[in-house]
Structure formats: C-alpha cells, structure tokens
Amino acid sequence: MAGASEALFAQPLLLLGGAVIAAPIFRKLGLGTVLGYLAAGVVIGPVLHLIGGSGDILAVAELGVVLLLFIIGLELKPSRLWHMRRDIFGLGLAQVVLTGLALTGMALASGLLDWRAALVAGFGLALSSTAFALQLLGDYGDLNSRYGQRSFSILLFQDLAIVPLLAMVSVLGTPSGDADQSALVQIGIAIGAVVGMILAGRYLLTPLFQVIGRTGAREVMIAAALFVVLGSAYLMQLAGLSMAMGAFLAGVMLAESSYRHELEADIEPFRGLLLALFFMAVGLSMELQVIVDNLLLIGLAVPILMAAKALVLYILCRAAGSPHEDAAKVGLLLPQGGEFGFVLFTTAAAAGVLSNAQSSLLISIVTLSMALTPVSAILGQRLLKREGSEREQMDEDFEGAGSDVLMIGFSRFGQIAAQILLASGRDVTIIDDNPDRVRQASTFAFRIYFGDGTRLDVLRAAGIERAKIVAICTHKKEVTDKIVDLIRAEYPDVRLYVRAYDRIHSLALRARDVDYEVRETLESGLLFGRRTLEGLGVSEDEAYDIGEDIRRRDEERLRLQAQEGIMAGRDLVHRRPVKPEPLIKPKRAVKSQPEEDAAEA
Template sequence: MAVESATGSELVKVVALLGAAVVMVPLFRRLGLGSVLGYLAAGLLIGPFGLGWFSDPQAILHVAELGVVMFLFVIGLEMRPSHLWSLRGEIFGLGSLQIGTCIAVLTGVALLFGLPGKIAFIGAAGFVLTSTAIVIQLLSERGDIALPRGQKIVSILLFEDLLIVPLLALVAFMSPMPAEHAGSRWADIGIAMAALAGLVAAGIWLLNPLFRLLAAAKAREVMTAAALLVVLGAALLMEIGGLSMAMGAFLAGVLLSESTFRHQLEADIEPFRGILLGLFFLAVGMALDLRVVAANAGLILSLVVAMMAAKAVCIYAIARLLRSSHGEALDRAVLMAQGGEFAFVLFAAASAAGVIDAQADANLTAVVVLSMALTPLVVLAVRRLLPEKPQLSMDGIELADGLAGSVLIIGFGRFGQVMSQSLLARDVDVTIIDTDIEMIRSAGEFGFKVYYGDGTRLDVLHASGAGSARAIAVCIDDRVAANRIVELCRADFPQARLLVRAFDREHALELVAQGVDYQVRETFESAVLFGRAALEELGVDPDEAGQVSEEVRRLDAERFVLEVAAGDVRAGRPLIIGNTPPATPTPFTTPRRGSRRLDPTGEAES
C-alpha cells in the first residue's frame, strides 16, 4: 500500500524521500558508483515497483524538474553574454550537426526493430535529447564544466533544450487530430516570442534595480526569496509561452551573470538546487515501470543497447570529424549516449496528440529511463577499462601537467598579473595556472603562457610543479579557496615558500595562523599610497607625506603583531607581515563606547 493512502501525511513522504537518499547516495559514492546512480536506485527501491511507498512518481517528477531548472540558472550565472556569444559555433554548429545525424541514425535503428515510421521518429527524437541533469551532474562531480571539452558538452545540451520547442511544434503538425482553428499555431508562436522578449527586458532593466533595493533593506531571507522568484518566475514565463522552463532559467542566469549580486544569487539558490535535483533523480528511478519492462523485455533491452551504442558512435564520429582528440570524443560519446528528461515531455505530447499510442509511450519511456540509469555505470566502466591521460591541449588551452618552475603562480587576475611583472623582469622561471578560460586566451594574445588548473586540487598542484617549486604565490580573490590551497601546500609542499594574497585583515590573521611565509592585504599598499597622494594634493610636503605613510605602515605592523600574539599563532615561525619590520608595540586609544574599533589603516574590526 502506498504511503500517502496509508497515512495521508505529506510529512511521511518527505521523510521517506530524504531517508532513501541519505542511505543510498553515500553508499553508492563509497562504492565508486556516483551519486546519480544512488538516487536512481533509491527511487526504484521506494517507488511503485519496489517497496511501493509511492504510487504517483509523475507528480514528484513534475515538481522535481525544478531542480533541473535551478541547475540551468546556476550555469547561466557562469555564462556571461560575451562568453555565450563565443560559444555560438559550438551551440548551433556542433549542436545541429550532432543532433541531425543522431536523429537520422536512431530513426533507422528503430525502424530495424520493426517500429512504425512515426513511432520510430518520435522515439529517435526523444532519445537524442540528452539528460541535462545527469550529464552536468557528472561533469560537476569531475570538475570539468569549466574545461573547454565541458563547455562544448554544455553548448550541445543548450541546443537540445532549444530543440524541444520545434519538436513539440512538429508533433502538433503530425497529429491526425483536427486543429481547433487555423491561426492557433501562429498565436502560439507570437506568445512564445512575447514571453522571450519580456524575460530579456526584465533581465536588462528590472532585475538589478530590484536586487539593489533588497540589498539596501539588509534582509537576507528576502534576498533568498527574490532569487527563487527570479528562477521560478523565468521558468513560469517560458512555460506560459510554450518554451522550455530550463531554458528560461538559463537565460535569466545569463542576464544576471555580470551583476554584482551574481555570487549571492548562486549561494542562495545552491541548497534548493541540490535538493530538488536529487529529488529529480529519485523520481526518475520511481518512473521505471518494471511491469512494462517485463512484458516487453526483449524489445526494450535490445533498444536500449542499440540506441545507446548508435548514439555514442555518431557522437564520437562527429567529434573526431571536427578534430577533437580521441579521449575527448570518447568522453563526450559515453556521457551523452542516453536519453533525457525532455524525452518524457515529447512522448507525452505525442501520445496526447495521437501520434503514438499509450503502449509505445510506455515502451519508449522505459527505454529512456533505463539508458539514464545505465549511463553512470557505462561511464565508470569505460574509465576503468580505458584510462585516459589528461589531455595537454584543447582549443588552445593547455592543462597543467608535468610542469616545473621556480615559482608557481595560482591566479592570473589583476593582482597576479601585476605581481608577476617583477619575476618576469628578472627572468625567473614561473608557472602560471588559472581557471578562467577567457582570461587564459586573452593572456595568450599578450604573450603570457597560462595553463588551466584548479589550485584547490592536490593532483593539479602536483601536475603544476608545486613539488619542485621554490615559492608558491596564491593570487586568487577567493578567500575560501585560498585557505584550501594554503592547507594543501603546507601539508604536501613544505619546501616552497608560501606567499598569499589576503582578502582583508581578518583573512590575513587566518593566513598567519596557517603558517604562510608572507601575506599582504590586497588593498593595503594601494590605500597607503592613495592616502599619501591625497596629502600631497592638499599641499603637504612630499617628504612629510612619505613619513606619514611610513608611520601608517609601522603602526599597522605593530597592531598586527599584537593581534597575532593574542592569538598565539605561527608556532615560532619567523613572521613577515608587510613591507616594514614591526617595531616595539605602542598603546592604542580605547574607542568611544558604541563606536566600531578601527585599526590605523581604517579597516573595521568586528
């Protein structure tokens, strides 16, 4: 008996879903099978064809699709319009070539299995629509989304999301049922275009002012509510226009990608995205109708194998034709060989329009669900049977591998570019890694050799030559990531002097506690020089202004020593704080009651 009919409690359903995920996902990850397969197994276990705790997985699946929507919104936040424009060749060129070829080949495969023409075409078109949720989750777990090969896969997935619209229109044209009125299709097109234009207009003129007002109100929960409103509102607007909800959320993310609130939005959405995406995989596992599989086991299992193999071969051949390496082509073929969640939408629409019957809908749905469940296993098997070495060159971006240099620079933004000038002027052998693809390409145009590499990963640090470097300079602007890199370097590369860019005074104290050899606050020296220039502009003698600046540095160093001593850090290691050695500490005036305590540089102290 289903849980909902036995207890009538919505809370019991929530507890059952969360309990299944909490038990199965860690178990499958421990076995090396990945979280996606864990969710699918948990859904199958508690679904109508397992323990029978749930009888209506389609209702859960409809809600859980919001996880895919939020996933696309987060990806959109990482895709600035200029970057998205640079991918237009992959989105429309590579995407259309791969999808067109796969539909033709898969239709032929379905015809060979004796399926009627319309059913074969609908089945092939649905199977071509790769599971965005599964592929991006696997790429995210591997840390490959930002890599060039990951960006190509994301581009194809975006084109497939766009493809659902013309496919649904094609289903309407194929329907034997009479249209309600002749102008209905043109009206639908007009509504879709109006919805799209409305979303773009809101993104350009309304969203940033809205978030500025909410930020000024300093109500964190309202910011979170606004983030959810943007995602769900964009999805709803696209659904009203007959377009893809996920594409609407992605477009909203792109429109906010250059906003100052981008990181806050991502942090607010992340918990909901993760939970709903897990719920989506659970619902897909529940949706596997074992009775349909048992009744047509020969046809369904054969179709799954044939469809996945044919799609993988097509993807591999197209990738190689467009000069991708063997490893990249194989990886893309294995990851994208399954059907996806939009196939369910297409099959349901075709069934409702009378293009396919209910039995064909059930069989094709089972084929897609089985292919989704098999994908993590196939990826794992291929990786173990055919281990691939990291590729050294992709689209002009080289991965950090087998490198060596006297100094390893992690992060080549504004700070890293300036600090590297002194080293390069003395012909110091440097290795530079970063994760910003556009910056790497831009740096290459100016003669800088920057490798792609995530400094928070120990394997990347080894590949970048950290084990033989005399010094490691951490120049990134991410406080959490910088702390992680310091932790790894102190534990595994003690031979290297460690120099780190600090975000603020509090972060500088954390870095000293971690045992760095040198740290400097990213704005300290520039602010001191700015203050000196201000004095000179006011008519103060340059020598006197210089003395004042040195006094500011001295007082700051003294205060810093007191704070370090109060925290009992460094464990006897020599302390290097800034440009001026600390002198004897001097007392500081007690602040007035109710005021914020300020250090000599004007930085607020909590």
C-alpha cells in the same frame, strides 16, 4: 487529519533516508552519487512499493534541473555564450538532426511504428538528459573543460529544440488545415518570450536586486532569487519552452551583475537537494512490469540507442576538431534519453501520434538509459585514463582561520612562496581543495584548510575580510580567473597577488587590475639562464646584468602589449646572439618561430 499529517511526513522522510544511505555507499564504490539516488528511488518505489505515484514528486523535483541551469547561466556571460555559438547552433543542431534521422530509420526498420510515430520516437530519443550529464560533469570537475563545454553546448541546443519538436507533434497529430498555423504561432510565441526575457533581464533584474540588497535582509535576497528563477521558468513554460531554459536565460542575464556570486551561494543548497530528488523520482517512475513484459525488446533497444548516439556524437565531435579522448568522453556522457523525452512522448500520446503502450515503452527505454548513463560515463573516464579519479572530499573546518595573508592554492608554487612569508614571521592562512595536499601540508605545521576558493562562503570562512593581501597561487587559468573576478566583485579593496600561467594570462590579469602578477616560469627561467652563462665562463656580475636587461625588456614589452596588442614590442625580444658563433655553419637559414607561438617568451 492525522492520516494526512502522517503522509505529509512519511514520503519526505523515506526520500531523505534513501538519499543519506545510498549516496555515500555508491560514492565509496566509485559509482557516483547519481547512480545512488537512482538506486534508492527504485528500491523505495518499484521494489518495495513504499511510495506510489511518482508523478507529483517528479514535477517538484524538476525544479532541481531548473535551479541547476540557473547557476550555470550565472557562470556564462553573454559574451562567452556568443563565443560558444558555433558549438550550440552548429554541433548541437547537427547532433539533433543526424541522431534523430538515424533513430527514426531504426524505428521504421523495426516495423513496430508507422512513420509518424517513428519520427517522434527518433527525435525524442535524440535528446539527452541535461540533469544527468551536468551533474556528472560537476562530480568530475569537468564542466569547464573542453569536452565539458562542448557537451553543455549540445545540451543547450537540445533544450531549444523541444519547441519545434512539440510543434512537430502538433502538426502530426492535427488532421485539420490549421496545424501549420498553430505551429507557427507556437514558435512565434516562444521567440517573443525569449526576447522579452532578455529585455526584462537587462533592464529590470539588476535594479531589482540593487533595491533588495540595500535592505540588508539576507532572507529577502534568497526569496527574491527563488522568485526570479521560478518566475522566469514558469513564464517560459507558458510560452511552450522548457522551464530549464527560462531559468538559464535568467542566469545569463544576471551573469554580469555584482550580485551573481551571492545569488549562486543562496541557490546552491536548494539546487543540490532538489536535483537529488529528481534522480530519485526517475528511479521511482521506472515501470518494472513494462520492462519485464518487453524485456527482449528493451534489452535490445537500450544498448542500440546508447551505441548509436555515442557513435554519432563521437563522429561529430571529431569532425568539429575535438581530440579522440574528448570526443569519446562526450559520446559516453550523452548517450541516454532525456527528461524532455517524457514530455514529448506524453504529448504525442495525447495527440494520437503514439499509443499509450508505445509511449510507456519509450519512456521505459529513456529511464533505463538514464540509469545506465553513470556507468557509461565512469567507464569512459576509466578507459580513457582520466587523470585522477573522483576527488575525495573532506570536512570544511575553518576554526582559527584569518591572517594578514590568505593564500589560495598550495601546489609547488604556493609552497615556495609560503615558506618565504613564514620565514619572515608572517602568519598565512592557506586553503586548497586537494585532500591529499592538505593532509601532507598539515604534517609540516602549515595552517592549511580544505576548501574551494571559487566559493564565496569558503573565502569568508577563511577570513578574507581580515586579509591585507590575497595570494592566488592556483595552477589552472580558468580557476584563477574565476577567483579574481569573484574577489574583485565582492571585495574590491583587497590587494590581489596572482600567479600567472603565461604572458597572455599576465596581460589578462593586468586588465583586471590585480596588484601584482608574475608568470610562474619567469624567475626560474631567468635564473637558469644566468647560471648557464656562468657555466660558460661569463662572470657572475655580467650574467646578472644580462638577466636584468632581459627582465627590463620583458616588462617594457608587456606594457606595450597591454596597450597595442600581443604583437607589439617584437623588437625587444632577443631572437639570436648579437655576435653568433655557431659551432657548425648551417647550410641554410632556419626560420624563427612565429611570435604568436611564443606565449611564454
């Protein structure tokens, strides 16, 4: 009994200790926490042999990937997912097919595999690691960037592709005539499971959380969230799909629920811990002896694999319209093998398509490519001169927070607005997620706290429940919209004053019923124009009247555009002087800029 109890506590203590030691060191070195977890796993397992048999640990740790996909699903409303369909089913399909065929050709050319084994190896290695890529995107804060969304679309299709690939293994490994029928049955079951999941999410999940929410018991809500995530993942696994796909679908179905922000806050701690465990389990599973015995082959195969995948990804992204920098970042983020490769190669070995030695060799190649992924991603970020390195973190301490005004974001716009409020004697609580800005503002005696305004727990800690007005002064549209949606869902009675990026953003904010919005360049542009008129000899009163006329026309145009669309109110725009007096008469008329290119006008 004592021995069993000792074993029960020894392994978790080793893993937690390894994570606590390795992650801060690797983050401080600029290599990222993922590589730190991998290194800790390698040291604990293959090097020191403190933990053996990583299979069970890896099985549990895969729940981290499941929870990660659920949280991502919560951020993707079905309408947004529909907008990504071209990248998912166009770019994602092209990547799997072209990369799979290219790697299959290379495997055949090596002479080490027959055509069946080469086909499984090629398409298995074409899959990338969802866990690694999304964790790195999260570390860089790039999940909502253009290249981040394109990378996610490719990964999402790869998760879908595991079903036909497993069916392909079944066909290749089954000599009887029932192979085609069993493959079709498997695909039919998978499609039926997806449809059933969508229907259950639409008609069952939201009512379920409404009932549980009325109880007011937070622990019951957490239990229900975990039950939904793990239950949907398990059902998808029974249907032949990946567990991650089931969790993702559950998240998407709850993306428009009023409970999604609370669910995200409840799941986040479990996701972070289990995902760290997943990376450590990958390190634990590395078979150093297999690598040593096939050192030359693996030493050639891993860089060739990563280079080939990166090249195909780069070419496809460029063909799909991505700029050079984004295409290169996608290529350097997704060149590795994926965790679903483990499943595919193990299944192929059981079906007799691959030998056990070949399966172990391919799994070693996948694992080593995973280990090198953080290095390639960091290299890509630095070579492409990404603005800002990994952001420094600070402790979140909200002691003393809570004022009539809660300001989110403290860049130049927020700093000016805050000075007016403070000059009137009002108290303002400010949160910002830039450590340097927080430190600098603190030296000027601003009440500013480090925190991410997109997190519900941070808003609560900063005193949103006591705030009469929330001033959202963030400078990225995507972040602003996320905060507005979060606050509108959780605190519908709070008055929102929001900084808008441009005219289109102003219209979008008005559609969200914010109490006040202003384009960040409107007032400065009007003032600049007035002062320029005065410099040309126009009286101050006349310049003011002209500016107010422009303001009135702009407001009227916004009102019309909100009702009739962006092209409404064009007659209200002053395109040229009433009495043009050009210094040099033009030889031919110059075409005016199209209305759709003047979002700031």
